[in-house]
Amino acid sequence: MSLTRQLEAYLGRIWEQPVQVDNMSRIPGGASRETYRFDARVGGLTRHLILRRDPVGSLIDTDRRLEFLAFRSFHGTGLPVPEAVALEEEGAELERPFFIMGRIDGGKAQSPFSEPPYGVHAAGIGQQFFSHLGSIARADPFALPIAEFAPAPALDSCWSRELDYWEGVINEDEEHPQPIVRAAIRRLRRAPPPPAQKLSVIHGDYRTGNFLHDGAGKIIALLDWEMAHIGDPLEDLGWAIEPLWSYGETDRVSGMLPREEAIAIWESASGLTLDPQAFAWWELFASVKGAAIWISAAKEYRAGGLMDPVLGFSGWYTARRQDEVIARKLCALEGLS
């Protein structure tokens, strides 16, 4: 049975009326899940929806329930987050776990490897990008649906939980010795950050490429919450500012704003004050997390029979760029020219 027919059967069952699915089309992006857009005609209405289904192999192992609850946590709060519609952890008619969410049409997502994409709108998009991230950091995670499922670490163990997890991924998936990221991990362990100022919802992959903008300067959707969890809000800011997402620019983070300006916007929206020493730790951690994801992608590429070029590209080109970023950070932290 085609995916379209499977979806019709599923939606017809849960909505208890006939459903016609049209315009089913897989879309790029969201590399940890298969992502499809489709229209569901039901009761004389057309609903514009997105299906996110677990793949056979993936860039990262994530929990679709956390992602679903993250959408539910922020939809309708003033942030541009789509509605969470349905979650099936056992796969039901679609055979693999999936969830369905509302679709926001008319937006563009930019590859981190395209030319600086925002033109005259760069500063305005940057203002929204870091302000939205600050709003996520400001929110009380325990008042949100995600707290039903996401474990809450102690303030002084946010860093070790994340570092333990991503070092574990590297230990498990590394297929060629990686001295650069190993040196970074040791450095992070030698000098841990202070306890988090507060616990926040962490988007987990908040960066260029994971939001839609309307081409006229407005962010219209924050997407790809598959690595959402509760932790230190500096984690998300460090990932957002990671040089890998900056189009090779050195004077604007994410191709949007000067670094100090981006941080000031985040501080204003979050109500938090950035501790430079703590943030230096989270910035290096962001690069280690990136390396772990690319190392994992390389392994998954082989395991999947070399069929997914996104995994191959990530485990090769992106991994090498990440090595450059980490090596430069390590030298800079030692004051080496």
Place this chain on the structure above:
Amino acid sequence: MTPTVPELLLGNFLCLTSPPPPESMGEFLQGRVAITGMIAMLSAQEAEHGIDARVWENAAIRDLLRQGAARHGAAFLEAARAVESDLNLATLDRVNADLRRALIDLHIRAEISGDQGLDHAILRFYRQSADRRRLDLPASPAS
């Protein structure tokens, strides 16, 4: 390194010759074709520069191991003796893996013993080796 150029090019072939399901035509297929194109282009760079980068890296690691052996143990001198039987990428990578393992051990020793001179030499090597392995992807136009 992982994945290798032969794997990537085989993957490109498999990807392009496998018929996609109807719902994966259009935008998704276009994206996959674009990525296979990028991989092919970067593979050409690797074919041109990959051997030089690995020969340089393996020699540089041997120098560091020899440099560290006096303070941190003769085992590093032994590790530096790993040699390539030929200069194809697979052979260079196999030797590189052994040399890198020894380098990681040496770097740990340097950090623990406070051997800042060696620590900094290794950090500079990391930066140089990452630069030499860099693949240059021309920026694609923003959509």
